[in-house]
Amino acid sequence: MVEVKQVLKRYGGKTVIDRVSLSVPRRKLTSLIGPNGAGKSTLLSMMSRLIPKDGGEIWIEGKEIARYRTEELAKKISILKQSNHIAARLTVHELVSFGRFPYSRGRLTRQDRDYVREAIRYMELEPLQDRYMDELSGGQRQRAYIAMVLAQDTDYIFLDEPLNNLDMKHAVQMMKVLRKLVDELGKTIVMVMHDINFASCYSDYMVALKDGAVVCEGDVSSIMSDEVLRGIYDLDVRVQTIENRRICVYF
Amino acid sequence: MSNRMKVVVLVVLALGLIVLFLFAHLRGDFDYVLRSRSEKIVAMVLVGWAGAVSTVLFQTMTNNRILTPSIIGLDSVYMLVQTAVVFLFGSTTLTMMGNTLHFLLSAGSMIGFSVLLYSFLFHREGQNLYFILLVGMILGTFFQSLTSFMQYLIDPNEFSIIQDRMFASINNIKTDLLWPAGLLIAAATLYTYRHLHELDVLSLGKDHAINLGVAYETVVKRLLMIVAVLVSVSTALVGPIMFFGLIVANVAYAFFQTYEHRYLLAGAALFGIIALVGGQLVVERVFTFSTTLSVIVNMVGGVYFLYLLLKERKAW
Numbered sequence: 281m282v283e284v285k286q287v288l289k290r291y292g293g294k295t296v297i298d299r300v301s302l303s304v305p306r307r308k309l310t311s312l313i314g315p316n317g318a319g320k321s322t323l324l325s326m327m328s329r330l331i332p333k334d335g336g337e338i339w340i341e342g343k344e345i346a347r348y349r350t351e352e353l354a355k356k357i358s359i360l361k362q363s364n365h366i367a368a369r370l371t372v373h374e375l376v377s378f379g380r381f382p383y384s385r386g387r388l389t390r391q392d393r394d395y396v397r398e399a400i401r402y403m404e405l406e407p408l409q410d411r412y413m414d415e416l417s418g419g420q421r422q423r424a425y426i427a428m429v430l431a432q433d434t435d436y437i438f439l440d441e442p443l444n445n446l447d448m449k450h451a452v453q454m455m456k457v458l459r460k461l462v463d464e465l466g467k468t469i470v471m472v473m474h475d476i477n478f479a480s481c482y483s484d485y486m487v488a489l490k491d492g493a494v495v496c497e498g499d500v501s502s503i504m505s506d507e508v509l510r511g512i513y514d515l516d517v518r519v520q521t522i523e524n525r526r527i528c529v530y531f
Numbered sequence: 532m533s534n535r536m537k538v539v540v541l542v543v544l545a546l547g548l549i550v551l552f553l554f555a556h557l558r559g560d561f562d563y564v565l566r567s568r569s570e571k572i573v574a575m576v577l578v579g580w581a582g583a584v585s586t587v588l589f590q591t592m593t594n595n596r597i598l599t600p601s602i603i604g605l606d607s608v609y610m611l612v613q614t615a616v617v618f619l620f621g622s623t624t625l626t627m628m629g630n631t632l633h634f635l636l637s638a639g640s641m642i643g644f645s646v647l648l649y650s651f652l653f654h655r656e657g658q659n660l661y662f663i664l665l666v667g668m669i670l671g672t673f674f675q676s677l678t679s680f681m682q683y684l685i686d687p688n689e690f691s692i693i694q695d696r697m698f699a700s701i702n703n704i705k706t707d708l709l710w711p712a713g714l715l716i717a718a719a720t721l722y723t724y725r726h727l728h729e730l731d732v733l734s735l736g737k738d739h740a741i742n743l744g745v746a747y748e749t750v751v752k753r754l755l756m757i758v759a760v761l762v763s764v765s766t767a768l769v770g771p772i773m774f775f776g777l778i779v780a781n782v783a784y785a786f787f788q789t790y791e792h793r794y795l796l797a798g799a800a801l802f803g804i805i806a807l808v809g810g811q812l813v814v815e816r817v818f819t820f821s822t823t824l825s826v827i828v829n830m831v832g833g834v835y836f837l838y839l840l841l842k843e844r845k846a847w
Contacts (some may be wrong), residue, residue, distance in 0.1 A: 319716060328741075330738055350741065350745070350747075351744035351745050351746075353744065354742065355744070358736070360742075361738050361741050362737070364736075366739075367595070367596065367736075368734040368735065368790035369595045369788060369789070374790065378731075378735065379743075381728070381732055381743040382744040386728025386731060387728070395701065432742075496598075
């Protein structure tokens with residue numbers, strides 16, 4: 281269970297997250313949506329202790345985030361940011377092996393190797409596993425990062441714009457994989473999404489942020505309506521139902 | 532060739548150069564010549580080791596392969612102390628000063644400067660590493676200006692004494708300092724050795740490192756201290772060598788093509804020893820002492836640095 285209580289973040293004098301409270305439903309795919317600068321990424325970064333918070337509490341499985349030893353937390357939550365530039369020259373297999381660091385501190389056991397092999401298989405990276413990361417396309421690279429997160433084997437996975445730089449085909453592939461992680465492996469995923477229609481078609485739960493506060497949250501059908509989306513984005517939008525999916529037309 | 536094999540080749544090469552340095556042109560009083568040569572060898576091994584290891588650590592922390600630890604301004608502190616002593620007490624005080632006292636003064640002021648800088652900056656939470664580097668760089672420039680100001684005011688004869696200290700030289704090595712310097716470098720190396728795998732993770736960048744459970748702030752703080760100790764000790768021993776660490780670190784990256792620090796660190800350190808011993812052989816046998824090692828190192832290093840800049844620009 282991840283619970284965010286009255287969390288606050290200021291940069292200089294400006295409040296970017298203003299006493300946000302949120303509880304993340306277990307074994308569900310939750311999307312954080314909202315306009316640029318709403319504080320989605322900041323909130324996600326605080327939930328995964330990448331940046332410190334200025335107030336409030338974040339509880340992860342009955343313990344406040346600041347009271348965890350960081351190596352202990354690395355076995356419960358994993359975070360993947362949107363831009364991942366790595367200076368070191370790594371193969372896919374080496375990158376995915378890093379996912380086991382919280383368990384083995386760099387000395388891989390047989391069991392660790394099994395997890396790595398399984399993660400690579402799950403992301404269909406077997407033919408690419410000995411290639412260097414800088415030789416891969418954007419979509420393949422993104423899959424390799426997700427495989428690393430899989431090898432880390434945490435119950436909670438936080439993703440900051442996992443569809444960034446992916447074309448339609450690879451974006452759909454990525455969302456299907458994330459769906460499988462939730463449905464088959466019982467993971468809890470929270471992700472920042474910009475494409476409202478991808479969020480609508482693949483998530484179970486949606487949380488809308490605006491100006492550093494939660495404006496509304498609920499299941500897809502309750503968020504995907506004309507008035508609610510207009511309120512979030514200040515844009516004249518229409519939501520239509522196409523093949524049982526709620527699609528927002530905003531062009 | 533496996534990476535392990537490459538390390539073996541480098542070890543053989545380094546040992547070969549050391550033997551050549553010790554026994555080439557052996558004439559006169561064998562005892563005296565061998566002793567003075569082995570003291571030089573020990574100094575070069577220490578300086579080569581410290582310079583290479585500190586640079587690799589620093590570049591891993593900053594995720595940047597064209598930075599060197601000199602940007603936190605330690606060499607400027609060193610030069611400021613040398614100049615201030617001459618300015619305030621005259622050049623005889625500097626030249627007559629006992630080696631141990633001089634070492635304590637130089638290394639102490641550099642380490643003290645780093646402690647002050649880090650404790651002041653890390654006290655304010657959430658400061659990022661680049662901010663600290665920036666402050667170090669600004670203070671370094673400030674010390675440099677202060678140094679040149681004092682150098683303008685002093686007698687030109689006194690200035691020539693300072694000028695001697697501006698370039699690293701193996702020829703006037705302070706032998707009684709080899710033990711304490713060696714111990715400090717060994718302690719820093721031992722600490723590094725125990726955190727090899729964390730260094731591998733750090734090379735993925737800050738966010739990945741935190742995600743994988745590395746206590747980022749603590750680790751970086753300690754590594755910065757290790758870097759400060761290594762740089763201070765080697766500078767106090769022979770004087771500032773600017774480009775040296777940068778070259779050997781990058782040669783090691785290119786030679787090993789890996790992220791694993793056990794190879795990168797060992798490789799860079801061995802390249803460091805090879806470069807210094809080989810360079811000193813060239814200075815002594817080819818140029819017959821008409822130039823110093825640091826001039827050669829800085830020239831080769833400067834050219835290599837330009838090459839790196841051009842290459843990196845193309846990659847972007």
